[in-house]
Amino acid sequence: MARMKGSRNADYEKERERLLEEVRLRLLASDGAQTSFRELAEVAGVSVATLRHYFGSREALLADVMADMHRRGLPYLLAAATEIRGPVRESLQWFLESLLTGWRMGVGAVHAFGLTAGVGHETLGPVYVKELLEPTLQAAEARLSRHIADGELRHCDVRHAALELVCPVVLGLLHQVQLSGANCRPLNVERFLEDHLETFLRAYVVSPE
Structure with missing residues (x-):
């Protein structure tokens, strides 16, 4: 027929x-x-x-590609949000190290594409935020929320805390990898992650009485 x-x-x-x-x-x-x-x-x-x-259209195609990248990353985002990795220090260290490993394995290229396509674009900018940037931040929010509920981190605006945890790392990795900053201003990324985590914990961890 x-x-x-x-x-x-x-x-x-x-x-x-x-x-x-x-x-x-x-x-x-x-x-x-x-x-x-x-x-x-x-x-x-x-x-x-x-x-x-x-x-x-090209715009719709790029938006669909970002949505497809989101779908491909869902298992890793779910693990980043929920996988139990011990007390808060070990948990957040694992989260940041996973972000670094993922970045080197292709996540960095995904974000570089999303930023290049989205910055200054009234349609693709929000698509990048929704499909690629916010899922990572929301995974951090979920992990931080569990440690707040367990009494390991102080009560706070968890969205602000997630931004403070994730964004310096993303900027540092963009600087070193996608912007080739390693050639002109190299950074020991592993040491940076350690220092960054210590700073974050000093600001948010609940001190024992």
């Missing part, structure tokens, strides 16, 4: 996922966020019209 006008092919979602994968790999390159819609179509091996059929 002929396909009804306006209906999707049976393998529509499968092909859409393939296109997302091909485009994602290109966008995560160092200059990927500047890739034109036509170039992305060429990378995916389809025409501009076909890519537009699946995603509508």
Whole structure:
């Protein structure tokens, strides 16, 4: 039976996922966020019209790629939020070390793409915040909330505390890796994480009576 006008092919979602994968790999390159819609179509091996059929516009495509990256990261975000890793010092040390490991394994490229595409863009900026930046901050909030509930950290605005914990590390990693600061102003990242954690704990840990 002929396909009804306006209906999707049976393998529509499968092909859409393939296109997302091909485009994602290109966008995560160092200059990927500047890739034109036509170039992305060429990378995916389809025409501009076909890519537009699946995603509508370059802006919508980049937003879908960010959402896809979020979905791929969900198991790691869940672990960062909930996995039990001992008392507060060991727990937050594990969280920061996991952030560092993930950054070196590709998370840094994801954030670099999101920032490059999103800064100054009224649509993609909020998408980056929602799909890529806030999930990491919310994972930190969840972990900190557990330690607050356990009486290890003082009561505070947990969102502020998560920003204080995560943002200096993200900035330091962007500085060293994506901005090549390691070539002109190298930083011992592991030592920085240790010092940063000590500073954070001095500010928030509950002192024994």
